[in-house]
Amino acid sequence: MKQEQGGTMISVQDVSKTFTLHNQGAAVIPVMEGASLQVAAGECVALVGASGAGKSTLMRMIYGNYLSASGRIMVGEVDVASAEPREILRLRREVLGYVSQFLRVVPRVATLDVVAEPLLAVGVTAEEARARAADLLGRLNIPERLWGLSPTTFSGGEQQRVNIARGFARQYPAMLLDEPTASLDAANREQVMQLIEEAKARGAAIIGIFHDVEARDRVCDRAVDVTGFTPAKVA
Amino acid sequence: MKDMTDIGTGPLLRVEGLAKYYGARVGCEGVSFDLYPGEVMGIVGESGSGKTTLLNCLAGHLAPDAGQVLFDRAGQLVDTVTMSEPERRMLSRTDWAFVHQHAHEGLRMNVSAGGNVGERLMGLGARHYGKIREQAVDWLGRVEIAEDRVDDRPTAFSGGMRQRLQIARNLVTGPRLVFMDEPTGGLDVSVQARLLDLLRGLVREMGLSAIIVTHDLAVVRLLADRLMVMKSGQVVETGLTDQVLDDPQHEYTQLLVSSVLQV
Numbered sequence: 439m440k441q442e443q444g445g446t447m448i449s450v451q452d453v454s455k456t457f458t459l460h461n462q463g464a465a466v467i468p469v470m471e472g473a474s475l476q477v478a479a480g481e482c483v484a485l486v487g488a489s490g491a492g493k494s495t496l497m498r499m500i501y502g503n504y505l506s507a508s509g510r511i512m513v514g515e516v517d518v519a520s521a522e523p524r525e526i527l528r529l530r531r532e533v534l535g536y537v538s539q540f541l542r543v544v545p546r547v548a549t550l551d552v553v554a555e556p557l558l559a560v561g562v563t564a565e566e567a568r569a570r571a572a573d574l575l576g577r578l579n580i581p582e583r584l585w586g587l588s589p590t591t592f593s594g595g596e597q598q599r600v601n602i603a604r605g606f607a608r609q610y611p612a613m614l615l616d617e618p619t620a621s622l623d624a625a626n627r628e629q630v631m632q633l634i635e636e637a638k639a640r641g642a643a644i645i646g647i648f649h650d651v652e653a654r655d656r657v658c659d660r661a662v663d664v665t666g667f668t669p670a671k672v673a
Numbered sequence: 674m675k676d677m678t679d680i681g682t683g684p685l686l687r688v689e690g691l692a693k694y695y696g697a698r699v700g701c702e703g704v705s706f707d708l709y710p711g712e713v714m715g716i717v718g719e720s721g722s723g724k725t726t727l728l729n730c731l732a733g734h735l736a737p738d739a740g741q742v743l744f745d746r747a748g749q750l751v752d753t754v755t756m757s758e759p760e761r762r763m764l765s766r767t768d769w770a771f772v773h774q775h776a777h778e779g780l781r782m783n784v785s786a787g788g789n790v791g792e793r794l795m796g797l798g799a800r801h802y803g804k805i806r807e808q809a810v811d812w813l814g815r816v817e818i819a820e821d822r823v824d825d826r827p828t829a830f831s832g833g834m835r836q837r838l839q840i841a842r843n844l845v846t847g848p849r850l851v852f853m854d855e856p857t858g859g860l861d862v863s864v865q866a867r868l869l870d871l872l873r874g875l876v877r878e879m880g881l882s883a884i885i886v887t888h889d890l891a892v893v894r895l896l897a898d899r900l901m902v903m904k905s906g907q908v909v910e911t912g913l914t915d916q917v918l919d920d921p922q923h924e925y926t927q928l929l930v931s932s933v934l935q936v
Contacts, residue, residue, distance in 0.1 A: 460923075505916060
């Protein structure tokens with residue numbers, strides 16, 4: 439999908455979210471209300487707010503692994519809040535990338551293939567996909583001798599870098615980044631900053647959570663405080 | 674290829690109001706869903722929830738008491754419940770495949786590994802021995818069984834190898850829809866991982882659709898695009914796999930997800 443620089447790519451419109459805990463007396467917990475934000479192509483928006491304010495919740499709602507109670511979440515032409523599973527699957531394959539904080543993979547798959555997988559899923563040849571994966575793993579300083587091993591045995595920082603490489607393997611028009619620089623040293627942090635800047639330069643719309651204020655100030659064009667989306671306490 | 678999940682194309686399988694009763698007891702009831710080309714759907718629920726009954730009704734192993742199981746044939750949805758027995762048997766030899774939990778139910782234990790794979794080809798009329806053997810060896814390779822084991826019987830294989838052999842036997846004829854009943858059940862964890870990786874690769878390369886029955890939420894997390902949660906014969910929740918697991922809506926699903934150590 440070609441994206442015009444400056445056109446709205448992600449649009450969250452008056453979204454709310456409640457959790458109903460059936461096994462705890464069916465307690466209904468409103469966690470978000472009136473959440474709205476827009477992200478244009480080529481723009482990076484930071485979600486800010488205290489821990490527990492709902493940054494990750496909103497991000498998961500945009501990715502579609504949390505259901506929205508009301509409102510619309512447009513990513514490209516798909517309303518994630520109401521789309522069928524297969525529409526969301528296609529959106530994730532072709533349009534919307536997500537770098538989560540945790541790497542979740544089939545245990546014995548080699549790191550190179552873990553990173554190449556998003557490319558294989560859209561029909562890129564194995565050779566081309568592996569070349570791109572190798573390039574990213576190299577940039578993120580994962581030693582080549584580890585590429586044939588499963589990342590499940592790697593250190594936390596290494597897993598995080600594999601996760602980032604996988605997230606950036608495809609050039610998605612929209613991306614969600616959950617703490618992409620956490621637990622990285624200065625050199626790798628710089629690489630991730632550059633990957634984000636490159637993605638912005640080619641027109642990707644990005645929403646990120648960064649506790650690293652310096653990183654946030656460098657790549658984000660503006661911040662949205664999710665505290666404003668917290669429902670008034672029910673008495 | 675995954676791109677085959679085009680929004681424009683019609684469903685490969687459409688199930689409407691499917692029900693099966695054992696006397697007064699409900700096996701499964703009111704089950705309706707569409708499955709599209711390239712999609713993998715997981716059916717989860719505890720023992721006795723009706724998931725295996727449902728799978729057997731879908732695959733034509735059990736006659737449902739109500740409902741339709743419509744399968745795409747050259748762009749036309751055909752009801753497989755009402756079709757003739759020989760027609761349905763032909764379907765399960767060509768477009769459909771069934772992977773049993775216990776490999777010995779899906780294999781002929783006194784026939785060589787190569788024979789097990791070749792037999793399905795011969796069932797479709799292949800007669801050239803050399804070509805059948807060649808294809809059998811090719812498929813054994815794809816499921817990571819060494820060529821020098823082609824003449825061994827499955828009785829000499831480990832549990833994981835038997836399961837991979839069963840998969841080769843099923844996929845050699847290039848089916849479009851694979852039914853799997855607890856395909857990784859009873860295997861130890863490292864063997865499970867290997868099988869999951871294999872299945873994922875095959876589903877992607879062959880553009881297969883699959884319906885997988887399992888009680889293992891970690892398996893569906895890695896393998897299934899969509900989930901259907903069953904309880905007492907009813908579907909209580911459906912949705913995208915990670916949505917159902919991360920934000921379960923139904924009381925029973927919440928209990929199921931919170932009962933697992935980590936998925």
